Each structure stands twice: as structure tokens, then as C-alpha cells.
Amino acid sequence: MLELHNISKSFPGAKALDGVSVRFEPGEIHALVGENGAGKSTLLKIITGLYQPDSGEIFFNGKPLQFRSYRDSLQAGIDIVHQEIQVIPESTVAESIMINNLTAFGHGGIIVWKRLYAAARAYMNMVDLIIPPDTLVKSLSPAQKRLTQIARALAGQAKVILLDEPTGALTEHESGNLFRVLRGLREQGVTLVFVSHKFEEVFSLCDRATVLRDGRYIGTHPIAELTPGSLIAMMIGRVFTDPHLGKVNVNQERIVMSVDNVTSHGRIHEASFDLHEGEILGFYGLVGAGRSELARVLIGDLPMDAGRLLVNGKAATIRNIGDSLYRYRIGYVTENRKEEGLFLRDTVRTNISVAVWPSLRHWLTRYINHKAEDQVCHDTVRSLSIKTPGLNQTVDNLSGGNQQKISVGKWLAADCDILIIDEPTIGVDVGAKDQIHHLIRDLAQIKRKAVILISSDMPEIIKLANRILVFRGGRIAGEVQDVDNPKKGYPDISADIGKFLR
Amino acid sequence: RGESADTEPIVWYGMMPHPYITEVSEGAAAAARDAGVAILKVVGQEWTQDNENANVKALSTKGHKAFSIFPGDPAGANGLFGQLVRNGQYVVAYGAEPNVPTPATFTVATDIHQAATDACEALVRMMGGKGRILNVLETVTDVNTKVRNDAIVAVAERHPDVQIVQTISDMSQVSVAKERIQSALAALGDGVDGIITTGYNPTLAAAAVLTEWHADPEHKRIRFIGIDTGPTVIEAIRNGSIDATVSQNPFGHGYISCTILARMVAGAEPREPYQFINAGHVIITKDNLDTYADEIRAITGRIIAEIDMKYLK
Amino acid sequence: MSKDGKEARALEKRTVITGRTIGLMTAALILFGAIALVSSTFLSSYTMFVLSRQIAFFTLIAMAQAVCLVVGGMNLSVGAIGSMCTVVLGLSLSNAGLDGWIAVPLTLLCGAIAGLANGMLIVKLRIDSFIVTLSMMFIFMGLRSGISGGQPYPVPTSFGIVGQRGFMGIPYVFMVMLAVLAVMSYMYRNTVFGRRMLATGGNADAARLSGINNNNMIIGANVLSGLLAALAAVLWTSELGSAAPETGDSWLIVTFAVAIIGGTGLKGGVISPYGIFMGGIIYTLIRHGLIEMKANPYYMNVYIGVLILLTIAIDRLRERYDER
């Protein structure tokens, strides 16, 4: 039994945790929910010794814990799967999984690879990661990296496993698999703490849920006593209703982008589609289907080997993202905010305004106008409710969800005519998710832009898109139309999508 | 300008810790003893004019009256010397002659052109008046290198049967020198009859390379003359692995320069605005190994004896 | 509350002088005070003149390094470019007999071209800047030795004015450096080019996805670096009164030491020109102080090393303390 008493933790400009007390029992899957920045990750990091609390105590099976480092925590049998995917690029998958007990696979510090691979393969099978164990981690997709990390936590045989948004990059199939494994562990009496913003998961998997809000403990309840509505109310402190977004008003007359047989060797095969003004076009597919890669071909970040691209009816040659942004006004929000979306060591200001600097120049002196820049940043911070103590805050110090908002916010500020948004709500809480959804919707409906929405979150894509292209193996396998028709239900559309996935 | 009682009137400055500099500093110390003046000895960190400028300029703010300095860069040092002289301080260069005209009052140095000529002539004699020479120069950023090279080329041209088969350069460290000399020897094989090195590091390296070369009875005898001395070089001459080297009177560089400065600080005036004082050099072979030190001391003694007649009034 | 208010302002305001720079200023002041206390000659105008010129010189060459560090690279050839430019300057002034007004721009152009070559190789061959500039260091050094034969070039006395004189006790060299500092500081804060270079250094992938042409930024930074190295070479030649080919041989380590003491990050994305200026002051004072104290010259490098380490360690401790 893991008990926390009055845990508090402050960061410069943010009180992350304020007197939180909670108990995690063996043999339960305990959901930890809350908005972005509520302090979930911080709490888990304190339990595992990655952060030291400012005050408070932790008891594990009645004994006080005083972790000085993560390794102490591992020794005590407490392990964590982090929210952010962190891998060792040049190591093998097997090694990454077994990294904590490499010594167990050899004599006197010398590794016997055969035994290591056999052992690792068992855990890889468990999470359905079917690749050779000597694959180098750097060649994996984000989802495969995530599965590697989960397998590592399983291999640690810990008595407590903390999972911080483990399903972030996973598809339903992979998630379902993971849940089977977690239920098995529960049977064995393992304590599981599960952080997720996806309510379906919380309700189908967990036994009890603890809610945090603004670093404070709100309450712990058996799942059976909760409804999504009541849980959201606890999270955001008010009653929340998901308004129906209604029909998308597309200007069928105006094709803003026309993709004609675009091919990029080994990535994309003969993709063709039109994008209209005011349209939200969804790209759906399983991990690795090539959605992101097509997006990168369109913005000139990957080579286009054949095919044509028309923007506003005229043939467009896009050699780099500078071309796409400044000449054709096409933007791309990356799915990978930490590595490609943000300047983590830089300020909120720079991160929001980086793509608009040229237009902020003083008409005469050509130097960036500070007032105009701050105006843009403040507007973005306000419209997305980004939680930051100031524009000078280092982005690294913001919570995952707020970082994601900045990654999206930069492109809203850039005011593109065509915006490609890749997985906009990974690790974003319900409140923020809703905000981002409305922003995307307004972008198309009010500002009359065209949006390509890439998402692995089926409810999200169905909620927003008016048309969905389904990708498989680098091809567009099919198109689901009329998605925004209120008469069509979620089951119908998902069944349509499912047809093309096989 | 503040001048406290414990400010030494004379500064002797050495480029960096180095056997040559160590010997010069011993000369400076002896001059301080003999003349009864306090001399501050300062040694820099790098063999560059930059480093010397930074250090000497810092020193020049301290109220010393006279400086004995090695001109790291014969042209560049004049900038430094000019500033010192404008600041009312005496400068004597030692070890190498700065470009003339120079603000320094004296240079106490070996006549490098003469030394290189003598060394090369000695090598040619050892080779029996004919053969192929490997010419090893030390640095490429030192004007003295060019003077030495010119002297060696001139000697080779004077002897019709002597030719310079290859010139190698740019080796301010023993390790690089050893690598380059070895490579050249390997490349030329038996095509070398004599080697001349005109720098401390290549000399040290050549001594090691030739010791090894001559240890193999199948290898032919290669004649060699270097420059400067060091325990390993002297040892190699003693056991016959190499033939000769040139001693440049480093002790004298320190002793004479500091003695002159001591006199000038005490009020003596130079006879000319600028004079070069040849501190002499001696070729060391197996024959004079035990007596060369006396020969050099004798040269120094002669110069000191003439100081008031030839240089100062 | 008032504390929070202060913090909030700190997180909102744009600042020219960062907390770190203030820390460095304090360190410089303490060093300055300590030397002034023990030395009677330290506050003389001559000492100040000589030291401020030294500071200017160290600061300039450190800037030449820092502009490359900013974009996440480095320039190992900074001294070699300085050497080569000195030779070009010497050739134009002495052999070609050109006027300074033509020779100096020519030299600066040569530095810029050398930087351009570095930059082009880095982006075209997609090889790390470390390797490219290491190789280019060999090449530039070989060129200067080959062209000059090691021979320094005499320059006209009039050319020495900028390097040797000053106005009201302040060396012209120092003024040039202050001007460069002001321009650089302005550039990194206020211009698209400057801020894009910072972005490239901060996270090249994110910069690329934000529409920034990283290659141009890297080339730009290298050109700038070459230009600054050439400028330092010109000033140095003027100060020395002769164009000595070995000019840049001792720069490399100094540039890193000063840039890093001055708070330039090795990982890119961070620069503070005024911090580098403070770095130049601290480095100069450390070296001067050791001579003032008549430190055993043979051990001089030990003291320099210890003091560099101490300065940076204290700075880091302060930073960590501030974070609390």
C-alpha cells in the first residue's frame, strides 16, 4: 500500500502540488485525473524520486520512503512509464527493455545476448510489439517507442507501476492490448496508477479515480459511483457539457489545395484529394499509415517524387517550409511537440511568435516591434487559456498540455490559409481539448480557412471533420463523406472507417 | 606612476617553460648576483607574441625600469618594444634579433645566419664534401626559419656535390617532429646522407630517430648536426648515435642582456641608438663534449670585458 | 504577494542585462576591487589603457566564437581565419601598397568569405561544424604559412593609430568593441535574422518546422564569425604595428574560455553579448591579477585554470540558488 501525506511542491511561478494526500491499494487500477497542469505528472515524479517534495511524507507498506533518486525507487519496487517518450536511440529494443537488470543476463558484467533477447521477447509479446529484439530504438515509430517503455516497466516486475498517459501515441488496438496486460497485473496484486485524459479508458479500466485540480486533492471515488459528467465537474470545478458542433459549412466552389497523384518513394503512393475553403478534412489511419508523412511532403519537408500540387488553382513548387509558410500560407502543427514543435529552453514569447516575426517588423526600421509581438503573444495566451506566469517563462517549465497549446498557438498566430494539424490533443485535458476543438472549428467556419486534421483519436476526428480520408500503408484507402451530418451516428461512421482499415 | 621600494628595476621575460629559457634565466640570475641588482624573472605560458604582449604589458604598468625580452615575433615585438620605450623603459632583446629598425637598444643573440652556415659547413665536412641533405626546419611562422633555410641553401649551392634532397617543416612539438623526420627517412630510404635540424624540437626528435636508426647494423650511417643542447642530445653525441649540435650560448643571452640593463639603470648610456651583440656559438662534437661549456663561458667573458669600450659610455 | 509581483514582472519584461550578466558584473567588480587594493599601479591611466585594450580584443574574438555557438555549432578555425586575414592585410598594405581604407575592407571581405566557406561546407556536406572547421583550420593555417612564409609584413605607422591610440584615455579599439557589442546585442534581441539564429540554435527541428531556413542561419553565423575574426585581426595588426602571420595561433582556447565564462551556452540558442564583455573583463583581470601577485610563472596556467573553473562554478551555484 502506497500512501501520500500532505505532499507539496512548488516551481518558480507555479505551485504544482498543494498538500495532496492519497492512498493507492495493491490490486487496483487507480486513475489519476485532472486538467492540464493539475499536478499529476509532478505527483508521480515525486513518488519515484525524480523530484523531491517541498514537504509531506510518503509511506510504502507502512514504512516511510525517502527517495533520493529514481534508482532508489526502482529498488523499492516502484516504477514509472513517463508521459514524455524518452529513448536511447542507438540501443536495441531488447536492451532498452532490460536496461535495469542487464547484469542479470551475464556473468561478471558481461552480457549474454541470447538470454537477454529471449527474456525481452516475452515482454515484447506481452505488449504486442512484434519486431526483432535487436532493432535499434531510433528506427521505431513513436507508438513502438511507447510500447518499448511499457515493456520495460513490466520487465522491472515492480510492485507499483505508475503510468503517465501511456496510451498517448497508441491506437485502440494497442491500447486494448495494454489494458489486458494491466488487468492481468491487477490480478497479481500489483498497484497500478493510471493517468489519462481519455474517459473511455478511465471508465473501462480503472477501479477508483482520484481527481486533482490546480495542485489540490479533490477526492477519490470508486469508478462505479462516477459518471463522465461528474468526473469532469470535479476536474474543472463546474458542470461541463459537450455542445454539438453541428454541420461544417464548406465552400465547395473554392478548392484551396488540390493534391494530384503525389508520390514520395517508399512513403506515399499516388495520393489525390481536394481541399476546400472552410473545410475540415480528417486524416485517419493506424500508426505508421503515412498521414504525417504526406503532410510533410505537402509542406516541402520531404521530397515529392511525382505528382502535382495546386494551391488556389495554381501549380505550387514548395521546396521548404519557408516556402510553404510565407509563399503559400500553409502551416503544419507537428505531432511531436517536444522534439519539433517547441524551443523548450526558450520563452513562451519566442515560441508563439517565431513564425510571424517577419510580419511584425517595423515598417521603416525593419526591426521586430516589441509591442506588436507581445500583443500577438498575449492574444494567443488568452484565447487558448495557456497557463503561464508570463511571456518570459521557459516553455520547458510548463505542463505537457500547456506546451501542446503553445505548439498549436504558434500556428494560429501565424494565420495560415491552410493549416495541417497533426494530433492536436495528445496529452491535453478535456477542458483544453474542447477549447482546441472549438479553435479548429472556428478557424474553418469563422475565419474561412481550410484545415487538415490528422488524429488517431476517432471521436475527435468524427466530431470535427466533415470528410475523412482513411490511410493504409502509405495510400489513401478510402474516403468517408458526410461525417458532419448530425443524422449519422458515431457507430455508423466508425464502421465506415473500419471498412477501409482492413 | 607609483614606484614602491620593492619594485625590481629590471624584468627578465621568458616565453614559456622551456630548456632554452631555463638556461637564459640562469644567466639572468647570475647577472643579478654579479651586478647586485634585483631582477624579476617572469615566464609566459605560450610561445606566441600574443601571450608575451599580454604578460609584458601587464608588467609594464608596475614601474619597472628595464626589460630583457625575447622577441617572439621579430616584427610584432617592435610594437611592444615601442610602447615600453615610449613609457620610458629600456629594452634589450635577447635570443633573436627583432626587425631593424627597432626601438630596442641592444640585441644579445646568436647570429643565426652564421650559426646555420657554420653548422651546415660542418655537416658537409662530415659527409666528406658530398651527399644528399635532409633539411629539417622547425616552425613556419618564424622569420628566423627563413634566415636559417637561406643559409643552408647557400652552403649547399657552394658545394657542387651536395644537394638538399627534401625540406620538411612545421614541427613545433617533438612528437610531430619525430613523426615527420621518421616519415621522411622512411620515404627517402638510403637517399639521405646527412640531416641538419635548426630548431630545438626537431633536434631532440632527430636524436631519437637516429639513435634508433643507427641501432640497426644494416642501416647506413647518416651524418647529423642539430641546434641547441639537452641531456638526451648530449648523451646521443657521447654514445655516437649522432654527430654534432650547435650551442647558442643561452646563458650569455641572459647574462649579457641583464648586465647591460643593470648598467643602464645605473646611468650608463648606449654608444649607439641600437647595436647587435653577437653572443657567439660553438659546435659540439664528441671531441669537445667536456670543454664546450668553457668555450662558451669564455665568449661571454670577452663580451662583458668589452662592454664599456664597445657598447656603453 | 509583492514577491510574486516582482517575479511576474521578471517573467514579463524583456531585459538587456540578465541575472547572469549581473552575477558576472559582480564577479568582475570583486576582482577589480581586489587587485586595486593590493596594487598601487593598477588604477593608473596607463594600466587602464592597456587592460581595456586587452579586454576589447578578448571580447571581440570571443564574439566570433559565440556567434557560431549560438546556432549550435562552433568555429575552431576562428584563429586560423584571423591569421589568414592578417596575411591578406599585410600583403595589401605592404606588398600591394594599398591604402588602409581599401586594405581593411578587403581583409574583412576575406574573413567573410572564409566564414562563408565554412558555412557552405557545413550545410552542403551536412557535416558537423566541429569537423568542418577543424579541417578548415588546417587549411587556413596552411595558406597563411604558405603565402607568408612566416614572414611578418611591416605596416605604415599611420595604420597603428586605431590600435595604439585612444581618446580621453579610452583606446579606440575599446570603442570599436563597444560599438560591435551594441550592434550584436541589438541584432539578437530585435532583428528577425538574430532571433532566427537563436531559434536555429535552440532547436533546429522546431526552427525548420517554423519556416526558418536553418542553412541560411548557419551560413550567416559563420560569415559573421569570419567577419569578426577579420576585424580582430585588423585591430591586432594595428596595435602590433606589423602584420604577423601567427596572429591567431593562441585564440582558440581564449575564445571558448571567454565566451563560456560570459554565459554563452555550448548547446546553442543562448547568447549575451554583454555577458561576453564581462567574460572578457574577468579573463583579463585574472591574467593581470596573477602577474600583479607575482604568481610563480611556471604554475601560472594552474591558477588560470582554477580561476576559470571557480568563476563558472560560482556562477552556476548562483543560478541554482536563484532557481529556488
Place this chain on the structure above:
Amino acid sequence: MSKDGKEARALEKRTVITGRTIGLMTAALILFGAIALVSSTFLSSYTMFVLSRQIAFFTLIAMAQAVCLVVGGMNLSVGAIGSMCTVVLGLSLSNAGLDGWIAVPLTLLCGAIAGLANGMLIVKLRIDSFIVTLSMMFIFMGLRSGISGGQPYPVPTSFGIVGQRGFMGIPYVFMVMLAVLAVMSYMYRNTVFGRRMLATGGNADAARLSGINNNNMIIGANVLSGLLAALAAVLWTSELGSAAPETGDSWLIVTFAVAIIGGTGLKGGVISPYGIFMGGIIYTLIRHGLIEMKANPYYMNVYIGVLILLTIAIDRLRERYDER
């Protein structure tokens, strides 16, 4: 089960001789063939002896650099440690009159302690290895100058055997290097310590989050680096027949050039000891080839620079081609 066995072999095979190493081998062979064609003395036993000793030396000091690069750091003090160890060796052999069997372990210990000092400072002060080893370079260089006064120490003739002799035309030094290579290669492929150092260098955050104590890995790598530098110093002293304090002064750039030609990543996490060996061969052949060709000595550095750049550029092109 047998599938795992095959995979395990595949891993071992892949990491002993990588594609890159084969590319480097080809480059080395071409260079070798070219020189052999134009030179009549190249295949002589003296040439082979002398060159293989040079290769051994370059490879060893490059390894001393590479072990630090692997954990994502670097060791600018590698030559300074070599110098200091030479002085220690000289002192023990000459002044203290110790036997080689005592003096050598003492020297190696000194190198390890110097590396330990580097490592401790890096992890305890949490300062970048670049800065720490830069400062320590000053410190070690100062110590060697202060202690030795720049004077080389004579060593007994018997001490020269390892450095100057060989067996069947193969220098002992070369054999020592081969042994070191084998050990290092094995360590990075098959030991927990080696794999963990690679992990730390590959992604320190991920390694920490995987329960690896990065600090220990960094300290370990630095101790190893000091040890290798000391070993190189011992062998060099034996080869030269005297303990010259300036031993390490020319190492720094060579270590980087060879390690990088040999495919060691500057970003950490990648090493190939046999690749470094090939790097040592290529670097030696380039330098020897230039002397064979009687290249103008004043322009020597230009050729060296161009050839380094070419080697790496071709290697990168090959790699990009392979990726297709």
C-alpha cells in the same frame, strides 16, 4: 529460440565491423595502394615499422578522446594529462630512480586520478565537460611546467625496449594497441558498463529514467580516458627515450581528427574502436603520403585539412547512399 541466437550473432557482427568501418577500410586500402605504387621505399620493413608505431600512437590517444565522446562529453585535457603523466614518469624513473615496473603503474594511476578529477568535477559541479576539461587542461599543463621547468627527463635505455623494438617486424607498441582495441571493443559490445556508457551518451535523460546512474558512467569514462592518455604517454616516453614534458601538446586536434574520421559521433552514444583504428591508419597515411610526395612543407596543413575533409565527406556520402 534459434532465432534469438541468430539475432544475437547479428548484433555482435554488426557492432564489431560496421558498414562504416568497411568503408573506412576501403579508404585506407586505397591510400595504402596509392602510396605503395608511387614509392619504392614504402613497403620496406623500416617504413612499416615506423608507420605502424605511429598508427598505434594516434589510435590510442584518439581512443582516450573517444571514450569521453561516447558518454556525450569530451576531454580537452587529454594531451595535458599525457604531459603531466610524462613528467610523473620522468620523475619516478629518473629523479626517484624507481624501476619501470613501479613507475609505469604509478603513471597510469596518475592518469586515472586526473581523469577521476575531471569526472568528479563534471558531475559534482554539473558543469559541461567542455568547460571542466578546458580548465583542467590549463591546470595539468601548469603542473607539468611547474614541476618540470620544461626540462626533459632522461630515462634508462632499457625503458626504451617496448617503444623502440618489436617482434617479427611488428612494434610492441602496435601489439599493445591491438590488445587495448580488443578490450575496448568487447567492453562496448558485451559488458553492462560499456552498454550503459553508450546509453548515457545516447540520451542521458532516457538513461536516467531507465535507472542508469549517469554520473558513474561519466566518471568511469573520464577515468578510462585518463588511463588511456597515461598509457600513450608511457609508450611515447619509451619510444622517444626521454620523458619530454611537452609530450601532449600536439594531441588535442589529432585525437578529434582521428576519432571523428573513425566514425565516433560527437553527440555521444556511438563508438567503433576498429573504426578509430582505421581512422588512425588513414590519418597516418595522409601525413606520410604528403611527405612521400615532397609536398611543399609550408602548405602541408592545407593538404592535411583538405584530405580530412574529403575522407569524411566521402564517408558521409557513402552513408547517405547506403540509406537509400
